[in-house]
Amino acid sequence: MRMAALRVAIVGAGPSGIYAAEALSSLPDLVVDVDIFDALPVPFGLVRYGVAPDHTSIRGVRDTLDKTLNNEGVRFFGNVRVGVDISLNELSDDYDAVLLTYGASSDQHLGVPGEEHKGSIPATELVSWYCGNPDAQRTLIEDSIRGVSSVVVIGVGNVAVDVARILVKAPGALDETDMPQHVLDALSNTDITDVHIVGRRGPAQASFTTKELRELGELSGVEVLVDPDDLDMDAISLEAIASNKVAARNVEVLREWSSRAPQNLPRRLHFHFFRRPLELIGDNAVEGVVLERTEFGEDGQLRGTGSTEEIAAQLVVRSVGYRGVPIVGIELDERSGTIPNNAGRVTREGMVVPGIYVAGWIKRGPSGIIGTNKKCAVATVDALLADYADGSLPARAGAGSIVSLLEEHEIDFSTTQSWRNVDIAERELGQSRGRERTTIHERSDLLVVGRNG
Ligand SMILES: Cc1cc2nc3c(=O)[nH]c(=O)nc-3n(C[C@H](O)[C@H](O)[C@H](O)COP(=O)(O)OP(=O)(O)OC[C@H]3O[C@@H](n4cnc5c(N)ncnc54)[C@H](O)[C@@H]3O)c2cc1C
Secondary structure (H helix, E strand, O other): OOOOOEEEEEEOOOHHHHHHHHHHHOOOOOOEEEEEEOOOOOOOHHHHHOOOOOOHHHHOHHHHHHHHOOOOOEEEEEOOOEOOOEOHHHHHHHOOEEEEOOOOOEEOOOOOOOOOOEOEEEHHHHHHHHHOOOOOOHHHHHHHHOOOOEEEEEOOOHHHHHHHHHHHOOOOOOOOOOOOHHHHHHHHOOOOOEEEEEOOOOHHHOOOOHHHHHHHOOOOOEEEEEOHHHHOOOHHHHHHHHHOHHHHHHHHHHHHHHOOOOOOOOEEEEEEOOEEEEEEEOOOEOOEEEEEEEEEOOOOOEEEEEEEEEEEOOEEEEOOOEEOOOOOOOOOEOOOOEOOEEOOEEEEOOEEEEEEEEOOHHHHOOOOOOOHHHHHHHHHHHHHHHHHHOOOOOOOOOOOOHHHHHHHOOOOOEOHHHHHHHHHHHHHHHHHOOOOOOOOOOHHHHHHHHHHO
């Protein structure tokens, strides 16, 4: 019979949680039982509900993560919100250690007047909707994009680039993806002709990667417009491109676009650098954005120049960062939106909280690529194993019977088998429409299909 030396609960089945489960369940000389909990009925976090559906090879990481769910001793419990359906204390009582990998699901605000107008939405919500997240605000998004011809996307990271690309793509260009049918229908029926990407700082400071940027120039029927004046390099930008190869390559791509002759294509993507939003105008619904030109001062700080301009738009997508939210029993660093920790050991007022660990975006903030979470999760697992080896994990108080506890709390939880059933059903649904897969987006459907196959 399998006798585990250690029982670990992981909160969040995104890449960092699953990489941690892989590290814990494949140790050559220690048997570890790992239970992974997720608020959603199905695993994979932002790999399923963030990575753009038209980036099929990156979404394919899901298949690698999926293999870990088959490892001996690894169980998945979906539809369980830790901090709501079950408390952190209950998990701590039942496991030798709890590892928090629940990501950064909230959005940062712009802090400008008009931000609450109809037609001003966070990228987090738009992304959730087009990926078929069961918690997406479908009505809000579909009402926001209906009848829109001009969109402003505020932010110059990869998420902003994803959002701009999805919105500007030609009708039908997303039909091969696993997006739910209602999303494909809504995107095919938009009247969007212009998408403006706005960055506070210059092209040399933008955080998108060159591959994602370059892709924008290859979209069928889409012209990319860059103002050559935005590419005049000040001393700070020259230093940035001299010391950062990605920045240099990005500027090169933008420079090439800025020199292209007008093509008069049906849709346009406009880049606006060195502009910050001052106000979203309109009575109740967005009609435009007032931008102020910015520049670097002699002290190297960005400052407004007082010169303003307006872009007419009926939709503003705020893509200025994701941030973590607290769960009961855990303090968050308000500034960074992450959980304070010492090499992955959660701390409270500077002191280590025994038996509680953190990895992934909720440890580091929203940065890096999917693979960055592997390194991060493995480092935290190393800290956990070192604490186990030197006897500093707290004694377990509970009976170790999580299933009874979930049943006691009347939680309709899903399992790895439920995900397997959903996986088959999504492939069948997709194939019936000539695609590889179609995402099932209703929570109740995910639970019913998961249960019954
Ligand atoms: C829009 C977008 C596009 C991206 N595209 C790419 C890309 O193309 N390439 C790339 O390399 N990286 C990309 N990333 C980054 C990548 O997705 C992240 O690095 C990675 O997902 C972070 O992993 P994580 O496990 O820390 O968090 P997440 O993936 O967010 O996983 C956290 C999990 O915790 C669960 N959870 C939250 N709260 C609770 C709770 N209270 N109880 C239980 N469970 C909870 C969530 O449901 C979620 O499943 C993208 C990110 C975004 C937002």
